[in-house]
Each structure stands twice: as structure tokens, then as C-alpha cells.
Amino acid sequence: MAWKCPQCGFVHENEAARVCEACGYVRAPGTLVLVAEQTRRSLQVGVDTAIGKELLETFAGADHAYAADPQFLLARDPVRGGWSIAPAPGAVNPTFLNGAALGAAPAPLEPGAVITIGPERLRLRVENEP
Ligand SMILES: [Zn+2]
Numbered sequence: 083m084a085w086k087c088p089q090c091g092f093v094h095e096n097e098a099a100r101v102c103e104a105c106g107y108v109r110a111p112g113t114l115v116l117v118a119e120q121t122r123r124s125l126q127v128g129v130d131t132a133i134g135k136e137l138l139e140t141f142a143g144a145d146h147a148y149a150a151d152p153q154f155l156l157a158r159d160p161v162r163g164g165w166s167i168a169p170a171p172g173a174v175n176p177t178f179l180n181g182a183a184l185g186a187a188p189a190p191l192e193p194g195a196v197i198t199i200g201p202e203r204l205r206l207r208v209e210n211e212p
Pocket of ligand 1: 089090
């Protein structure tokens with residue numbers, strides 16, 4: 083689906099584009115949805131949120147036990163648009179994104195990405211809603 087820039091009116095054919103190529107306007111990111119593969123339940127995130135054990139217990143099943151509180155941080159990216167993920171300082175087990183441990187800097191979170199604790203625990207699939 084195409085979208086029209088509210089600032090300059092430029093029409094973009096690519097729905098996934100987050101930044102207006104004509105004027106640099108950054109679209110507000112939509113709702114981020116985390117789907118727990120173990121339980122098929124999901125969590126919707128609309129604002130910057132620290133995700134930890136207590137929240138994970140409400141939808142992600144037994145693997146929440148591997149998480150710290152907080153385990154990772156989800157934030158909207160004001161420059162690039164979309165969402166980013168960063169590990170929470172002090173988490174015991176490392177947070178992985180698509181099979182690789184997160185570095186200290188926030189990483190872009192693309193639809194279809196998979197967040198895990200360690201290489202395979204607590205599989206959360208990332209979805210975006212406009
Ligand atoms: Zn524009």
C-alpha cells in the first residue's frame with residue numbers, strides 16, 4: 083500500500099519506507115507486536131518499554147524464567163523510524179536478535195525478526211502494525 087507524506091505530499095509506493103525520500107519526514111512507528119512462539123500469545127507495544135521477566139510471564143510461557151527484569155529495552159527510533167532493541171544493563175543471560183547476541187548499541191528491529199534469550203530460549207517473533 084502506498085503512503086503519502088503528511089509534510090510534503092510526496093507519494094511513496096513502498097509501504098515499508100519509514101522516511102520520506104523527498105523531505106526527510108520520519109513516519110511515526112506503528113505498534114510493535116511480539117509473538118511468543120511457544121504460547122502463540124502476543125504483546126503489543128506502543129511506547130518505549132522495558133521488557134522483563136514479570137511482563138514476559140503474562141504471555142511468553144515458561145521460558146520467562148531465563149529473563150532478567152528488565153531483560154531488554156524496546157524504543158522507537160526517532161531518526162530512522164521504526165523500532166530498536168537494546169540489551170538491559172545487568173541482564174544475566176544475553177539477548178539475541180536473529181541468532182546473534184546484541185551489542186551495547188540499539189539494533190533496528192525489523193518485522194519478522196526473532197528475539198531470543200541465549201541462542202534459543204523464549205522465541206519472540208517481531209511484527210509491526212501500522
Ligand atoms: Zn515528505
